[in-house]
Amino acid sequence: MAISTSLNRLPRRDWSPAAARHLLWRVGFGGSPAEVAAVWDAGLDRAVEGLLGSEDNIAGTGPDVDPDVIRPLSTDERRAARAARQSGDEDALREFRSRRIQSRREDRAMHIRLQSWWLQRMIQTPRPLEEKLALLWHGHFATRHRNVRDAYLMYQQNQMMRTYGAKSFADLARGVVRDPAMLKFLNNDRNNARKPNENMARELMELFTLGEGQYRERDIREGARSLTGYHVNDNDFSFRRRAHDGSSKTIFGQTGPFDGDDFVDIILARKRCARFVAFKLYRYFVLDIDEEEDRWPPASKRVIDQMGDRIFRDRYQLQPLLKDLFRSRHFYDSAVVGKKIKSPAELLAGTIRAMNTPHRDPRMLREAMRRMGQQLFDPPSVAGWDGGSSWINTATLFARQNLCLYLITGKGSRRGGSRHGDEDYDPMVLLGVGDRHPTSVANHLVDVYLGSHVPAARRVPLLDFMTRSGQTVTTDTLVSLLVLICAMPEYQLC
Amino acid sequence: MFHEGIAFTRREFLYSGMAMISTATSAPAFLARSGLAMADQNMAHGLDRPGSVPERVLVVVQLSGGNDGLNTVIPVGSPGYYRARPRIAIAEKEALLIDPNQGIALHPALADLHEMVSEGLASVVQGVGYPNPNRSHFASMDVWHTGDTRGGRGHGWIGKGLDQDRNIDRSLACVCIGSDAPLAAQGRHVKPVAFERAEAFRWAGRQRQPELVSVYDRICREGGDSDMDAVTRFVYRTALDAQVASDRVRKAVATGPVTRFAGGALSRQLQLVAAMIRAELPTRVYYVALGGFDTHAQQVSTHQRLLREFASAMKTFYRELEATGHRSRVVTLAFSEFGRRVAQNASAGTDHGAAGPVFLFGDVVRPGLQGEHPPLDQLVGGDLRFGLDFRCIYAELLDNWLQLDSTAALGRVFRKTRLLDLS
Numbered sequence: 001m002a003i004s005t006s007l008n009r010l011p012r013r014d015w016s017p018a019a020a021r022h023l024l025w026r027v028g029f030g031g032s033p034a035e036v037a038a039v040w041d042a043g044l045d046r047a048v049e050g051l052l053g054s055e056d057n058i059a060g061t062g063p064d065v066d067p068d069v070i071r072p073l074s075t076d077e078r079r080a081a082r083a084a085r086q087s088g089d090e091d092a093l094r095e096f097r098s099r100r101i102q103s104r105r106e107d108r109a110m111h112i113r114l115q116s117w118w119l120q121r122m123i124q125t126p127r128p129l130e131e132k133l134a135l136l137w138h139g140h141f142a143t144r145h146r147n148v149r150d151a152y153l154m155y156q157q158n159q160m161m162r163t164y165g166a167k168s169f170a171d172l173a174r175g176v177v178r179d180p181a182m183l184k185f186l187n188n189d190r191n192n193a194r195k196p197n198e199n200m201a202r203e204l205m206e207l208f209t210l211g212e213g214q215y216r217e218r219d220i221r222e223g224a225r226s227l228t229g230y231h232v233n234d235n236d237f238s239f240r241r242r243a244h245d246g247s248s249k250t251i252f253g254q255t256g257p258f259d260g261d262d263f264v265d266i267i268l269a270r271k272r273c274a275r276f277v278a279f280k281l282y283r284y285f286v287l288d289i290d291e292e293e294d295r296w297p298p299a300s301k302r303v304i305d306q307m308g309d310r311i312f313r314d315r316y317q318l319q320p321l322l323k324d325l326f327r328s329r330h331f332y333d334s335a336v337v338g339k340k341i342k343s344p345a346e347l348l349a350g351t352i353r354a355m356n357t358p359h360r361d362p363r364m365l366r367e368a369m370r371r372m373g374q375q376l377f378d379p380p381s382v383a384g385w386d387g388g389s390s391w392i393n394t395a396t397l398f399a400r401q402n403l404c405l406y407l408i409t410g411k412g413s414r415r416g417g418s419r420h421g422d423e424d425y426d427p428m429v430l431l432g433v434g435d436r437h438p439t440s441v442a443n444h445l446v447d448v449y450l451g452s453h454v455p456a457a458r459r460v461p462l463l464d465f466m467t468r469s470g471q472t473v474t475t476d477t478l479v480s481l482l483v484l485i486c487a488m489p490e491y492q493l494c
Numbered sequence: 495m496f497h498e499g500i501a502f503t504r505r506e507f508l509y510s511g512m513a514m515i516s517t518a519t520s521a522p523a524f525l526a527r528s529g530l531a532m533a534d535q536n537m538a539h540g541l542d543r544p545g546s547v548p549e550r551v552l553v554v555v556q557l558s559g560g561n562d563g564l565n566t567v568i569p570v571g572s573p574g575y576y577r578a579r580p581r582i583a584i585a586e587k588e589a590l591l592i593d594p595n596q597g598i599a600l601h602p603a604l605a606d607l608h609e610m611v612s613e614g615l616a617s618v619v620q621g622v623g624y625p626n627p628n629r630s631h632f633a634s635m636d637v638w639h640t641g642d643t644r645g646g647r648g649h650g651w652i653g654k655g656l657d658q659d660r661n662i663d664r665s666l667a668c669v670c671i672g673s674d675a676p677l678a679a680q681g682r683h684v685k686p687v688a689f690e691r692a693e694a695f696r697w698a699g700r701q702r703q704p705e706l707v708s709v710y711d712r713i714c715r716e717g718g719d720s721d722m723d724a725v726t727r728f729v730y731r732t733a734l735d736a737q738v739a740s741d742r743v744r745k746a747v748a749t750g751p752v753t754r755f756a757g758g759a760l761s762r763q764l765q766l767v768a769a770m771i772r773a774e775l776p777t778r779v780y781y782v783a784l785g786g787f788d789t790h791a792q793q794v795s796t797h798q799r800l801l802r803e804f805a806s807a808m809k810t811f812y813r814e815l816e817a818t819g820h821r822s823r824v825v826t827l828a829f830s831e832f833g834r835r836v837a838q839n840a841s842a843g844t845d846h847g848a849a850g851p852v853f854l855f856g857d858v859v860r861p862g863l864q865g866e867h868p869p870l871d872q873l874v875g876g877d878l879r880f881g882l883d884f885r886c887i888y889a890e891l892l893d894n895w896l897q898l899d900s901t902a903a904l905g906r907v908f909r910k911t912r913l914l915d916l917s
Contacts, residue, residue, distance in 0.1 A: 338726075339726075370674050386682070398736055490729075
């Protein structure tokens with residue numbers, strides 16, 4: 001059967017538990033059997049509304065952050081430091097140095113708390129799409145703590161992406177050129193009229209809005225001048241008029257005394273930008289397709305074209321498009337379901353959510369993220385994570401399988417975990433009221449955790465294991481079955 | 495036809511390591527044969543001549559934290575050195591003279607390195623750095639890892655170099671000892687393997703219940719079927735490759751060394767590497783690291799301990815390679831993300847600086863002191879001026895040793911250093 005290439009709505013008869021499962025994994029971080037059933041029960045429209053717009057937020061779960069973890073010296077302190085340097089007062093200089101070292105240490109500790117906090121949010125939030133989009137934009141407008149070296153700025157940026165992420169790409173792009181973490185990361189705090197720094201202008205067009213080859217070097221030079229004076233004052237954006245080049249610029253054929261905000265609007269007015277955003281959304285939510293357009297499958301290309309048109313027409317409002325996409329026939333096509341490689345965050349949060357695994361050591365979870373190649377707030381570069389098949393290689397595959405083992409059993413970690421790590425885990429609740437025959441249980445859990453599209457032949461090792469394990473399904477057998485399900489290559493996909 | 499067309503174009507299919515040559519023996523026919531299984535057979539038939547290019551190995555030793563180059567390769571003939579470092583300078587009579595004409599000596603803890611230099615096995619390259627040096631550990635390490643002074647795009651010089659070789663065995667092309675792989679080793683297509691202990695490079699399910707292993711093996715070694723779409727087949731294929739790679743690595747390191755390795759982090763890592771080289775894994779690059787060089791305070795004893803560990807580990811490593819008949823296959827590069835400032839600080843330590851020495855080891859290096867020591871009377875903002883861009887050394891190693899295209903890996907042409915003698 002030909003694949004659906006339009007954003008036309010999925011026929012009502014095709015809305016199934018399998019489709020509900022697909023929606024939960026792709027738009028959120030998976031769900032338990034009960035959640036899958038509830039989403040199915042709600043029907044497609046209400047399910048999508050729920051993931052997009054549920055009002056209840058996680059109360060009282062803000063991270064422990066200190067806005068002053070890194071702060072500029074006060075005038076008095078600067079004066080004292082200068083005096084100490086001039087008089088060679090070694091004690092005073094040592095004191096300044098140890099204070100600096102101390103604040104760096106506190107900053108790293110805060111960075112670690114922030115990583116755990118975000119992972120917890122992904123695991124617990126009733127509005128998973130919000131976190132999923134924040135993660136998309138974090139990898140898109142990629143900023144690294146290890147360069148910015150101010151965890152509070154990273155937190156501010158994260159909140160900005162959470163606020164605008166599902167609303168408007170235009171607001172996001174406008175926010176990013178005034179975002180202190182980004183301005184620091186791309187050295188725009190050193191972009192002055194007298195000596196323009198092109199870093200921000202280049203990345204803005206190449207990585208954030210248009211893609212390579214969609215602009216000329218001249219547009220970068222002029223764009224960089226428009227961004228001069230976009231600096232940072234402690235935790236805030238600061239427009240330094242004296243550092244700004246107020247003279248005329250010509251960007252994409254338009255001439256005027258543009259500033260950075262104008263520069264962004266000039267970019268947004270290009271249809272190419274909407275299409276670029278469509279591609280990024282498609283690759284994040286639908287299929288792991290290549291960067292290069294001439295390698296896109298024709299079906300994907302047609303869908304991306306429509307998405308781009310839609311985004312442009314909606315003036316970069318994202319909700320209308322996302323609603324259509326998540327209800328489209330294309331999104332539920334058999335060539336899409338179960339064909340995308342889970343990111344480490346999806347694998348981790350998804351396993352915990354879908355299997356209701358008990359609380360595990362946050363240090364271990366962070367370490368697993370590092371081994372799997374996705375450190376939150378520390379993407380490898382401004383280009384973000386490669387994603388797709390690059391998540392999986394011989395080393396990360398073991399890391400992924402062993403993480404799942406640890407989540408379910410508490411075992412398999414270097415720290416050893418507790419000897420009876422799975423005692424606090426009761427997977428029986430996952431079975432509901434269904435048939436408890438061992439092979440029925442195995443088939444049911446394969447449907448839930450690997451997808452009903454997995455053919456019978458590939459289920460055989462699991463079914464044989466259950467048959468050998470006895471007549472009744474014990475907690476112990478069930479834990480082992482879940483461990484094996486997570487070792488199935490299909491578990492890496494969603 | 496959608497199933498065939500949508501997920502991967504042919505080119506990507508090849509890149510993803512899914513290009514397969516059929517006629518499998520142990521692997522399921524539809525997965526065909528893994529590159530590893532093929533390499534095994536080649537070796538059994540003696541197809542890889544020792545010393546031929548695919549057998550050449552590069553080992554990279556990262557000295558993390560910013561090694562104090564000036565107290566490592568010491569200008570004992572420069573009074574300026576003693577003036578800048580009254581509390582931490584190494585006395586001329588204690589240092590190991592390496593070049594009387596230039597007045598350059600090695601730190602006394604580097605006796606083993608000194609010995610390797612006189613044996614023609616080690617080269618000390620002076621004044622290595624890059625323009626507009628960055629004094630942040632992370633930022634400067636990124637520069638060294640990516641070979642790009644702007645910090646790159648998430649891929650490193652080794653990974654991008656290995657990407658150039660279409661015939662490479664992707665699953666073990668680069669092995670890093672450590673909990674996660676360094677940026678340097680990340681290619682767009684070739685991804686490194688990283689583990690601290692070989693035992694960690696496997697599925698840990700036996701800890702739950704040993705009987706699960708046979709089911710796991712059935713899934714990951716024999717699983718899958720011919721109806722799989724490209725993405726699913728890719729994961730099954732990687733799962734199989736992972737088992738084979740794990741078997742080979744664990745088997746390799748199970749063989750004890752011929753030479754006695756000392757304790758210490760670097761020795762332990764190099765012992766693993768020597769075992770894997772001896773087992774003739776299809777690995778082209780090994781990556782190890784020794785940390786602790788960030789000597790801001792009371793650096794004398796710390797620095798001495800680290801240098802001793804470094805030199806002794808290198809000597810033992812090459813003794814072991816010699817004893818097992820693999821020495822000619824292995825060139826080693828040792829670097830640090832920056833040197834330290836010329837002047838000592840108020841805490842009898844040194845702060846982050848710029849240029850520093852790099853070390854090369856192996857039969858083919860031009861032994862002894864290479865390049866010129868950065869002059870102490872021509873500092874740039876209190877830092878040593880670099881005389882050789884580190885990327886020239888990378889280019890030499892990529893082009894002439896590994897025979898990988900350095901221009902593609904580094905994004906531009908760097909002049910040749912002639913630090914290797916491959917005539």
